[in-house]
Amino acid sequence: DVKVTQSSRYLVKRTGEKVFLECVQDMDHENMFWYRQDPGLGLRLIYFSYDVKMKEKGDIPEGYSVSREKKERFSLILESASTNQTSMYLCASSLMGQGYGYTFGSGTRLTVV
Amino acid sequence: AQKVTQAQTEISVVEKEDVTLDCVYETRDTTYYLFWYKQPPSGELVFLIRRNSFDEQNEISGRYSWNFQKSTSSFNFTITASQVVDSAVYFCALSEDDYGQNFVFGPGTRLSVLP
Numbered sequence: 001d002v003k004v005t006q007s008s009r010y011l012v013k014r015t016g017e018k019v020f021l022e023c024v025q026d027m028d029h030e031n032m033f034w035y036r037q038d039p040g041l042g043l044r045l046i047y048f049s050y051d052v053k054m055k056e057k058g059d060i061p062e063g064y065s066v067s068r069e070k071k072e073r074f075s076l077i078l079e080s081a082s083t084n085q086t087s088m089y090l091c092a093s094s095l096m097g098q099g100y101g102y103t104f105g106s107g108t109r110l111t112v113v
Numbered sequence: 114a115q116k117v118t119q120a121q122t123e124i125s126v127v128e129k130e131d132v133t134l135d136c137v138y139e140t141r142d143t144t145y146y147l148f149w150y151k152q153p154p155s156g157e158l159v160f161l162i163r164r165n166s167f168d169e170q171n172e173i174s175g176r177y178s179w180n181f182q183k184s185t186s187s188f189n190f191t192i193t194a195s196q197v198v199d200s201a202v203y204f205c206a207l208s209e210d211d212y213g214q215n216f217v218f219g220p221g222t223r224l225s226v227l228p
Contacts, residue, residue, distance in 0.1 A: 098211050
């Protein structure tokens with residue numbers, strides 16, 4: 001069964017901490033994505049990557065960075081967590097090309113206190 | 114610019130009722146793909162269906178059916194004889210880029226099926 005795995009289901013961090021959210025896919029997908037989901041705001045794209053070491057900003061990259069050192073792994077980094085980054089974070093992956101659907105992970109619910 | 118509208122923010126139905134979730138999209142491309150995803154309380158978005166712009170055939174999968182009408186730019190989703198397990202947030206999405214990197218998701222419709 002193909003999968004996107006996010007390392008943590010729930011995470012509580014303190015303001016100012018450096019936070020790493022990890023995502024691993026086993027489908028050899030080129031594209032990987034990080035979204036955040038907030039009530040009333042839907043899904044918003046933070047960053048995506050289409051190859052190792054390649055990244056592109058999404059709609060709301062401020063306060064975040066990403067790392068893709070291996071094809072299967074895409075990390076989201078909060079350099080200095082703030083309370084307004086409390087959210088559900090969803091990772092997704094897809095094959096490169098038109099018409100391929102995204103496969104999503106189960107999400108990480110991050111609370112910054 | 115691409116846009117996806119799901120006008121129904123929340124819907125509540127009683128079990129066994131039929132329910133239709135609306136999706137209206139905007140695009141200037143002639144080649145595009147439409148998707149529906151289900152997000153149950155567990156959080157993971159689950160793929161339900163993909164439709165390309167050249168295939169207007171309606172599709173039925175068990176209790177689920179989809180009505181794609183290019184003339185009205187709509188891709189509506191109907192659940193027949195709803196069940197409590199259908200309670201979830203449902204997202205419609207549009208993709209038209211060549212690399213699959215620019216999905217546009219609608220805001221989602223929260224469906225509650227009451228016993």
